Amino acid sequence: MTLAKQEKAEHVFGTSTERAVLRYEPEALLGGSVKPMGHHLYLPDTTKPRHLQLKRLILAIRDMKLAATALKSAINLSEKDPVRSALTSAAIVYYARSFASGRNWGSISAKWAKFDSPELTELHSFIERWRNSVVAHNDDELNDVEFIPKGSYMDFTPEGKGKPVRLTIAKHTEMMRAPTFPSKLLEPFMNLGVMQATRMGAAADSERNILFSEFIKPSAKKSP
Helix, strand or coil: CCHHHHHHHHHHCCCHHHHHHHHCCHHHHHCCCCCCCCCCCCCCCCCCHHHHHHHHHHHHHHHHHHHHHHHHHHCCCCCCCHHHHHHHHHHHHHHHHCCCCCCCCCCCCHHHHCCCCHHHHHHHHHHHHHHHHHHCCCCCCCCEEEEECCCCEEEECCCCCCCCEEEECCCCEEEEECCCCCHHHHHHHHHHHHHHHHHHHHHHHHHHHHHHCCCCCCCCCCCC
């Protein structure tokens, strides 16, 4: 972390713990007085592609877990509940941003968008399209607003009743129409997030072992 970035971080984050995490101080990371036993905490060298890919992968694992967690809660809510929409949109952002070219670190390897199952491939593509068209942008073709002046009326039949009811609008208002993420895809989406986190986690473990072998050398044996 450069001095400029550290100073900016200290301006944004107020507590000593958050500042220390940004500085990679082990005392704050582990919560107490800690003396590293022979090794230090290493910053990734982002000039090295391998270090950069591991950093992207670790962030992606976090995002896949967050997506699955949000969807686990969303599944139990009514389709009309705005909290479900908010949780689903959050899950879509968490999942899809790992595959988008960001301003700082770019995207993870394209291999994580490849699956043995055609159904998973289509679901992955659907999530990315939904993110681009519905969540990240208010596409005019998908989002409609109708202005309704007061005095207007509408007839509708309440659920479970055969006789229509007339409602008169008491004040100027509007009606919005927007796409709703399909209920039948919530559980498959959650399972996809779990699966991605699992296989990415295994790859990250392997890559950590390779990476830290560059730093941690076996200690020389002492002569008897």
